[in-house]
Amino acid sequence: MRFANRMKYMEDKELLSLMELADAPDIISFAGGFPSPESYPIEDIRNSFMKVLETQWKEALSYSSTSGFGRLREQIAERMNKNFGLNLTSDEILITTGSQQALDMTGLMLIDKDDVILFETPSYLGALNALKAYEAELVAVPTDDDGIKIDELKKALDYYKERVKLIYVIPDFQNPTSRCWSYERRKAFMDLIKDYDVAVLEDAAYSELSFKDEKEKPLISFGNDNGQLIYCGSFSKTFCPGLRVAWIAARRDIIEQYLLLKSNVDLSSSAITQRQMSYYLDHYDIDEHIKKITSIYKKRRDVMLEVISKEFPESVTYNVPMGGLFIWMSLPEGKESRELLRRALKEKVAFVPGGSFYPGEAKNNDMRINFSNSTEEQIIKGMTILGRITREYLEE
Ligand SMILES: Cc1ncc(COP(=O)(O)O)c(C=O)c1O
Known part of the structure; x- marks a missing residue:
């Protein structure tokens, strides 16, 4: 072949x-x-599935809308607003089939052959592989215990110039090192990148798995008026990976671009697992x-x-x-x-x-x-x- x-x-x-x-x-x-x-x-999950099948079986066993189940998008926006002081609406949320799909669709949306993507080093193997598939050059930016090194990031941005399309980062308890970026590093990162025409994919898969009471705020909470930031959240690590329920939060015009791709990739994420997740969020306490x-x-x-x-x-x-x-x-x-x-x-x-x-x-x-x-x-x-x-x- x-x-x-x-x-x-x-x-x-x-x-x-x-x-x-x-x-x-x-x-x-x-x-x-x-x-x-x-x-x-498991009991709460079983009960949520049963309730969804009893009361919404026609919708749950059909296709969902491409952007995802409306109530779930609202719940995710509300939760992010409450946790991070944001002002998101449900049309700034797109449900994805795992955040792995969000990573792949980001490559599909942004990356042409020989574009450069900057990564913390080391970084998540699944993101490296998904983005490599778009024939980009993957460039490592050195990282220390406080996060990506800002002077090294600036050097890379200035060196590769407009070839850099995307920076992929995991600021919270990253995979593989579990490092968490300090507040100062987050702020310095946001101050730097606003001067460059580059997208930032903030992968927040582990952000809620903190062993301390106080948590750092995500990059997206530093402001996203210019639409540069794409935030990927997931219920895989906080709840169950088998449901494959995750989401992208981004400016509405960026979500519209993702929507064009999402219908090609899988038409929609599973309606039944989205409705189960939504039922769970309404009736149980995920926190x-x-x-x-x-x-x-x-x-x-x-x-x-x-x-x-x-x-x-x-x-x-x-x-x-x-x-x-x-x-x-x-x-x-x-x-x-x-x-x-x-x-x-x-x-x-x-x-x-x-x-x-x-x-x-x-x-x-x-x-x-x-x-x-x-x-x-x-x-x-x-x-x-x-x-x-x-x-x-x-x-x-
Ligand atoms: C950093 C990171 N992002 C994304 C994913 C994908 O998670 P999922 O597709 O289950 O949401 C993983 C899974 O290990 C991960 O470690």
Whole structure:
């Protein structure tokens, strides 16, 4: 078959086959970026589905409108307005089938071959892959614990000039490092980008998974009159990924452009899951649910950090995430996390090697370890094994 050029840029086969092994049922997997299934409010979800099927079955089993179920768009706008002091209306919200679809449609809407997209480094593998498919040049902008480095971002914007169409950022508890941008960095970022004709995709998939009471405000709350910011939210990490309910918040004229694409991509997102989500938001307390899951995840993070401090060699460095789902660890330079994964899989433990998260030149000694989706017992067992394998590997 004669494949399109873009297939050359698709995912790395070796990692895919390693990750297939990580899915085996007897593996303790720290690989996925999933919420914990025990956290799903299953009775409330069941009840919402039943109510939707009893009272709105004709609409729920049909196509939804392309922009999404009107009541759900209103609820999302209201929630963002309440949480972030915004003034959004429902026509500034478009429902998407997961925020992954929003990333893909953003590529479709903005990117031509050889355009430049700027990324924090490291960044979300799914965004790198989705946007690579549009044959763009992906450029890494260095990042520190406070977020993307503003002087480096300015250098990249000035160097690539009008070739830069898009900046993709995850300011809150980003995937893979769980870093959260400081207020000052957010402000400096917004002050800088307003002088450039470039779109910003703010991926907020983890923004509500904070372990602290006070949360940073999203970039979109610094003002979006010029329409530069596109905000992607999702219920995947705060509720259930299987529903595939997510959204884009952007200026109305930008939403209209997305609408043209959305009807080509899938006509509409699932009507039944949108209505179920909407029913849930009207009749249950999602904020309480999020409080409950973040306290479970914080406890799991603490258990994981304790095992790491006891079982891993001191030369392995790691962060203490204040939210999100991952710990980001680094082996000493020259050691390869993929090699460690091969050995770990033989002992039925999995994680994701960090090399795939780099837009530019990869560092191969990092690892992303998920703590949300394993019980405390699994964390203790799996991380003790991983600590021992790491010690053995580093001693060679
Ligand atoms: C940063 C980030 N954005 C987007 C997604 C896609 O999420 P979904 O399509 O389930 O909303 C993920 C999933 O892991 C993610 O980590």
